[in-house]
Amino acid sequence: MQKLLESYGILVQENIKDTNVEINENTITICNTNINKIDLSILEQKQINEITIANCEIDYIYFANDNNVELFFIDCVFKSQITARRSNFHKKVSFEQCIFEKRIDFSRALFSNQVNFSLTKFECEARFIETKFSAKYTNQENIENNFREVVFKDKAFFDSVKFKARVSFEIARFESEARFVEAKFLAEYTSQENIENNFRETFFKGKVSFDSVEFKAKISFSIAQFESETSFSYTNFNHVVIFFHTNFKDSILFRNTSFFKNIIIFSEVKFNNIKFISDKKLNETNTNDIVDQIYHFQDTTFKGIVNFENMYIKDLNFKNVIFNNIVVFDNTTLNSKPKFINCTFSNQFNIKQEHIQYNFKDISKDSNDLTKLPNLENKNKNDDFTKPANLRDLFRKLKSNRIAHHNLIDASELRAQELYARELELKHQKDKTLKEKVEQWQLIFYRNLCDHHTDLVLNLKWLATTITVFLCLYFFSKYGLNFQHFINEYNNNSIIKYININFIYKFESYNGFIFIFYTYILIFMLWNVFRIFFSFAVILCCIINQPKLIFGIANLIGDNSYNAFENLLITLYTLIVGLIIFSLQKTARKNTIIPN
Template sequence: MRIDIGLEIENSGVFIKPDNNILVITLNFSKFIENNKYKIPQGQDNIDVGDIATPLSSHMIYNSLESKDANIISKIETKDTIEYYFHCKIILDMVVGDFGKSVDKTTIEKFLHKKAFISPIFFSHPDNKTQEKNYRSIFEKEVYINCNCFERLKFSNCEFKSKISLHKPENKYEITEFHNGINFENCIFNGEIEFRNLVSGTPLPNDKYYNNERETNFKNCIFKKRVDFSNAKFCNNVYFNNSHFKGYADFHECEFEKTACFYGATFHNKAIPNFSQAIFKENLNFVNVKCDFEFENLKERIKQEKEQDSKKTLDKFANDFRDSFRLIKNALVKDNNLLDASNFHKYELYCKEIELDSKNPKIFSKDFIDKWQLFFYRITSNHHTDLLKSFHSLLVVIGIFAFLNIATIIGFNCYCLQNISLSPYTLIAHHNAIIKHLLNCNYISLLGINFALAVVFILLFCFSLCSKIRKIIISLSYFLVLLLLISLPQYIIPTIGIFTDKRPLLDPLSIIGGIYTLLFAIMFFSLIKTARKNSIIPH
């Protein structure tokens, strides 16, 4: 029984069939062999199909369907370019068909050891064999590539307004091979990309049929939603140069046999790359890659992955993402690109913090201390990658010190004296006299005041780590530090204050100064370390 697979294009063995708002493009293998049996060299193992098969292009499809169904495809033509609009779902497929007696079995075996679409496909220009004008295709519905491809697929400069997938829903996640690579350069993907189990540039047995030297090209693309290349294998060079990822980018368990280049790519906001358990056999180029996602974006992404797979615990997912960032960091370190490597080390530490937090460690255990240490350095300096954040952390410490000093001195003067001076030096002189009196008469109450001030200093610093009020505290710190610079500049640097202003140990200003000295040293060291890590000067 012969199955109706549509209209044949120019004796090519390629048939197109519009059916219920679906356009099925099918290679009938038996028809292709029948049409080209006199072109196929006998007794030759390596066959260049590019000289045999008729290339398939958008305008061929348009010309075949123009008079039959305008709802399937339309075109807009200008002086220099043509745009073809596919208004329906597209399925690219291959069937074997029935062979006539005149077809040699040896010829069949040369091609059929891989079930594949033989003709090269051009959905965009340049293709000087068929048309002079530049053209591109816009796909308004889903595109399914449901077969292997011997020849190259070219979609450069096209736009996909919906999903593109290598698998029809009923054949989900089967391996799909592109023996001569694929070209999606300068494409815009508005929908999801389902390229799981893709194999590109794979050689055939005994290197028969065609060489596989051409690359996999996704340069200058815009990916607006989720991209899934998980478990893919790239036997040729693959390029994502200067592409923009705006949704989750999944490359986990990929295998790259040659160069994998992401030079200048940008991962926006929630577009977090996942290269966990990926294998890079040659070069990985991640130079000038920009990632602008934050800790909360990564935490949300890891939780979403956990929701999709309940078998693994959250800390396992966090560890997988940490492995991904470690691979990228090591590749950058190998290229001596330490500045970019420090950013991916930062993402490693993000994952470690999420991993430890998910384990709910016991108080004061090693994991508990490590978790809060990671939190502390993430907030104060973004793990020594953000110089401004590190400077603000130091500024906050100085601001709290200034506030407590001013509040303590004015507080003692107001409580013990009826009339107070506005001169800072007079206020300090009165404060010293009051403290001397309390040391002789009521040092117990002074101990209580010192303890309260120490707690307040630590609490204010802890509150400054809270992201919701941190910006307010930083703004107030600028004002307080400026006030301290004008009135008592010698107190800003702890060592100067210690050697120029000898105070009794129980003086509240001494307690404030002691805590300030400790925190100042930590924040100042962090600032220096951040400045060194972000410097282009070797260190």
């Protein structure tokens, strides 16, 4: 039997049992023996089409330049180095549950048919550089390039490799460096259920490089674990990429990475340090492919620094995300405000205030139709974000983050936004208590008065308007339509004399002037653009003629006699102005106090 096998280019031990060998016309099967050498060129000369070797130890195997034999190695141990550079394999090749104890090299080899390395262990370096896996798609059940549960104990090189059909590294282990630089995964999309490029539950212990890689169809890194530095720079994901429950324990880099439909989704992923970087510049004549990208992070934890550098992002969404370290947006352009739902900010969140600043109209726009807070679920419209309760929680957390890092100016702005959301929350809440109703009206009052102590100019406008309204009401209550009495009382004043000569005399009667005067007051009090100018004009006249009126309650002290309406008017005016002045001083020193 030994001499017969030797004629086929197979050298075995002399004590091989006949029961361990089966030779048919075009096939050979060997099991449970030690093989010194296999020469595939001799097998081809003997017109052997298929060889199956199971549970054997093999010292040397020599491949021909063109191999037309179907190779099936099952549970075998290869003791010596294997070199098959530039070899062509035209039929199926299977190394299933085998062990390669020495270095293997299939660089620039061509596999024209299905390849199976499942459950195989590579004890030393494995090189598949510029290797072509050209098998065509067969059916849904078969994986044309199967590396399922493979273990690479040493470095694995798949640089510039080409996979024409589907490939699976599911549950594989890379215990040293793994390189897929300039690799091409060219499998066509088959169906929604299939994953054409499967790295599910893959373990990467060493450095990983997926730089300048092209993925033509779907790829999954679900439940994968990356222990060291990982890079996806200059990589093109031309279909869906799945990062679900993926764990990155070291830094990960996405530099000029392009995603399918410009959308990237990370769900239940754990990051250490992560960078999204673009080297491309946006100008008026050239819009790069980064502009329309959309990023979704859901149930994700960032343990280290998060850096979005020089990016152009259309939408950025975070849901149930924990930021345990610094977040930086360096020279990043956001076409819309990021959405944050139930996020936690533990360190500095360095984003421009304009990207997280909402006025009351922004917040209320999407919540006008809301009627009951517990039933606001509408996943298609991102209503989770526009819920007043969720927005209030976001603003509260961002405010606390700003306070913790001594940014009190931005914190006060976020405090105002928190109160906007609280107001809307109360607006849509049914069965409010008396305390909640009072709180709602209090929030409305302070929002319109001074934007919750953030708008000094608005506060000053209302102070001027309040004084003007009081003076006009006081003027009407005292003089009514008898404008002549007012002129006679203050005729010695240069301003009144000027008005009397240049305006009143031009009317045929005082009544005509009075009508025009009160109409003028009404128009200017309702017309917001000119209200402030009219208000300061009235106040100026009062200061020149009777400044005491401005001081409210002081008018009740002394020998002046007022009727009941004037007493009530002065008292209400004093209370309102006192409240406005209190708010004014608080607004004026907002940068020196910590928001509540």
